Amino acid sequence: MTLSTPLIWVIVPMVVAVVCTLTAERRQLSLIIACVFTFGLALLAAYLPQELILSLGPLTISIEESLNFFGRKITLVSAMLPMVAFLYGTTGLWLLSSNLQSVPKSFRPTSLIITAALTAALGVEPFLYAALLIETAVLVSVPMITFPVKSEHSGVLRYLGLMTIAMPFILIAGWLLTGVVTLPPESPLIGQSAVVLGLGFAIWLAVFPFHSWVPMVSEHSHPTVFSFLLFILPTGILVFGLNFLNRYGFLRTSEAIFNIIRLTGVMMIVFGGVSTAVQEELKRAFGFSILVETGYSLLAIGLAASGGLHWMLMMFPVRALGYWLWGYTLARLETHYGASIGLGTIQGAARRTPWLSSGLILAQLSIAGLPLLASFPIKIVLLSQAASESISLGVWSLFGSLGLFLFSIRLLLSFYHPSENENDQIWHVQEKLPHYAPIIIMMVVLMAFGLFPGKFFTGLIDILTAFPHLQ
Amino acid sequence: MQVISKLALIAIVLSVMIVLIFRDWRIIALALGAQYLGAFVLVLLSWPINMAIVKLISGWMATAVMVFTSLRCSREELQPENVANLFFKGLSGLLMIVLIFILAPPLQRRVFPDVDLLIIQGGLIMMGMALMQLGLNSKPFPVIIGLLTFLTGFEVIYAALELSTLLTGLLAVVTLGMAVVGVSMMVSAEEADSVIQEEEQQ
Numbered sequence: 001m002t003l004s005t006p007l008i009w010v011i012v013p014m015v016v017a018v019v020c021t022l023t024a025e026r027r028q029l030s031l032i033i034a035c036v037f038t039f040g041l042a043l044l045a046a047y048l049p050q051e052l053i054l055s056l057g058p059l060t061i062s063i064e065e066s067l068n069f070f071g072r073k074i075t076l077v078s079a080m081l082p083m084v085a086f087l088y089g090t091t092g093l094w095l096l097s098s099n100l101q102s103v104p105k106s107f108r109p110t111s112l113i114i115t116a117a118l119t120a121a122l123g124v125e126p127f128l129y130a131a132l133l134i135e136t137a138v139l140v141s142v143p144m145i146t147f148p149v150k151s152e153h154s155g156v157l158r159y160l161g162l163m164t165i166a167m168p169f170i171l172i173a174g175w176l177l178t179g180v181v182t183l184p185p186e187s188p189l190i191g192q193s194a195v196v197l198g199l200g201f202a203i204w205l206a207v208f209p210f211h212s213w214v215p216m217v218s219e220h221s222h223p224t225v226f227s228f229l230l231f232i233l234p235t236g237i238l239v240f241g242l243n244f245l246n247r248y249g250f251l252r253t254s255e256a257i258f259n260i261i262r263l264t265g266v267m268m269i270v271f272g273g274v275s276t277a278v279q280e281e282l283k284r285a286f287g288f289s290i291l292v293e294t295g296y297s298l299l300a301i302g303l304a305a306s307g308g309l310h311w312m313l314m315m316f317p318v319r320a321l322g323y324w325l326w327g328y329t330l331a332r333l334e335t336h337y338g339a340s341i342g343l344g345t346i347q348g349a350a351r352r353t354p355w356l357s358s359g360l361i362l363a364q365l366s367i368a369g370l371p372l373l374a375s376f377p378i379k380i381v382l383l384s385q386a387a388s389e390s391i392s393l394g395v396w397s398l399f400g401s402l403g404l405f406l407f408s409i410r411l412l413l414s415f416y417h418p419s420e421n422e423n424d425q426i427w428h429v430q431e432k433l434p435h436y437a438p439i440i441i442m443m444v445v446l447m448a449f450g451l452f453p454g455k456f457f458t459g460l461i462d463i464l465t466a467f468p469h470l471q
Numbered sequence: 472m473q474v475i476s477k478l479a480l481i482a483i484v485l486s487v488m489i490v491l492i493f494r495d496w497r498i499i500a501l502a503l504g505a506q507y508l509g510a511f512v513l514v515l516l517s518w519p520i521n522m523a524i525v526k527l528i529s530g531w532m533a534t535a536v537m538v539f540t541s542l543r544c545s546r547e548e549l550q551p552e553n554v555a556n557l558f559f560k561g562l563s564g565l566l567m568i569v570l571i572f573i574l575a576p577p578l579q580r581r582v583f584p585d586v587d588l589l590i591i592q593g594g595l596i597m598m599g600m601a602l603m604q605l606g607l608n609s610k611p612f613p614v615i616i617g618l619l620t621f622l623t624g625f626e627v628i629y630a631a632l633e634l635s636t637l638l639t640g641l642l643a644v645v646t647l648g649m650a651v652v653g654v655s656m657m658v659s660a661e662e663a664d665s666v667i668q669e670e671e672q673q
Binding site for chain 1: 581582598602605609610611614617618621622625628629632633635636637638640641642644645648649651652655656659660
């Protein structure tokens with residue numbers, strides 16, 4: 001029996017998405033189907049032997065790496081399977097929390113389709129067509145982020161508009177770059193191609209000044225949905241971006257390009273950090289914190305010469321856990337305090353919902369890079385590397401990160417100080433174990449990641465073997 | 472073919488101006504249909520008819536989807552547009568078209584030497600006017616029309632650079648997906664407006 005990797009990790013999830021749509025009214029059944037298949041696909045990708053042969057008793061299944069599709073190929077090489085496992089594992093994590101109140105019914109099928117589209121984008125040939133698959137993922141994501149606030153569309157329209165405008169930049173840049181390979185290094189076309197490519201990625205990754213939709217969408221969409229989308233899309237886009245670095249030598253060797261990427265990253269960290277520090281709305285603050293994370297990814301790419309790509313890949317799992325915890329706790333807080341959660345509305349929340357409050361603080365501190373938490377080992381290395389390149393880069397990055405800490409302190413004070421009409425001596429804990437058990441588990445995991453970084457962080461680095469020039 | 476292509480370019484220029492200036496969905500739908508026809512003729516300069524027709528069909532399908540939704544959603548008559556507003560939009564559109572006619576020849580020489588000038592002019596006019604449309608509007612219908620126009624302009628140029636069945640299929644999926652997303656947003660905005668109106672009446 002012969003199967004192919006794209007059939008298993010692209011077509012099967014699409015079929016499961018259709019099944020989830022048909023069973024959307026039976027939420028538990030739909031949840032079980034989605035989670036079983038998603039985690040199953042993740043485990044299969046993680047533990048499939050490198051020879052791509054599965055032996056199940058008398059049955060031997062050989063799995064090919066390619067699938068022909070409209071005259072072109074989708075190829076998922078075995079080196080890319082850790083990334084596929086990671087994408088499906090994280091999608092499964094978010095699906096586990098998809099039974100929370102007011103998560104749109106469309107979230108399960110949509111998240112599966114987005115992950116399948118991004119997986120296809122990892123292997124489509126020519127690789128440029130991935131831009132169209134990413135655009136498809138964006139289009140699919142729109143209905144779930146317009147829910148439940150139906151009248152507020154301006155942020156979503158900006159998101160859709162900017163993502164759509166980015167796609168032609170990438171495709172045109174790809175076409176330009178195919179001709180650039182044969183040109184002499186001083187040709188102006190090389191710089192022009194790099195600018196077009198950079199613009200495309202800047203719009204995709206919501207780099208300043210194309211970021212305005214991020215806080216707008218985060219403010220009006222469901223935290224579970226938004227945290228998933230803003231994790232999975234940039235991750236897919238960044239891995240797709242590795243293709244360009246791998247294929248075009250002039251991109252890899254240009255010091256100017258890496259300088260610009262580094263500077264852009266630091267600018268994003270500072271901008272996002274300062275904006276987060278002054279926010280009153282928790283969901284908007286999350287949106288701005290995401291800009292900081294984008295900044296760290298760019299900083300890591302800018303430091304590629306000193307191993308930055310490893311750090312960028314190692315940040316993905318940490319980010320996934322932090323975003324998930326943030327999305328989960330915010331969603332739970334929404335059920336307590338309504339859709340608009342500001343620092344004022346959550347005053348004294350720690351006295352009623354201590355685990356929820358602790359979870360949100362910990363998620364924020366983990367993303368900020370507090371020592372002993374998951375992202376600390378990576379961020380401290382990135383900050384040190386940035387400082388060794390240029391002391392001002394390191395100082396500004398640290399300054400931006402302090403914005404996240406400042407917001408965490410404001411959050412902590414709001415959680416602890418009771419509102420004016422509350423008796424400050426009394427704690428009325430209103431949480432139930434099923435609600436806070438996932439928070440405790442994730443808190444333990446985040447601390448374990450921070451305490452034993454070497455045990456958890458190395459798996460995703462293996463995908464660099466799929467990019468021979470980047471190892 | 473050259474005469475037909477020039478007529479197609481004229482049709483594109485007129486249709487994008489109409490889409491930019493007017494607000495009535497019936498007029499916009501007709502203009503969008505004409506725009507897809509013009510784009511089809513320009514794509515024919517680079518692709519065989521059996522591939523190029525996919526763009527026409529997907530474009531017209533997207534237009535039809537938007538038209539039927541507008542038909543459902545349009546409850547009240549549009550207020551007549553302010554003359555100064557019409558004049559401003561018309562003038563800015565004309566400036567954009569003039570700018571593109573100036574920029575297209577050097578762009579062809581330096582970046583796209585193998586692509587017909589008419590294709591570059593037609594594609595850029597659609598993309599430029601679409602960006603203007605996006606900048607001037609914030610409601611789902613005009614924004615989605617702007618994005619569809621932008622994609623069409625890009626497809627016209629990109630068709631001259633690459634021929635692939637998968638690419639054609641994916642772009643058709645994106646065009647139709649954009650229309651479906653537009654429909655979902657228009658319908659949800661309409662529902663939200665109805666709820667607000669009912670609450671106000673109570």
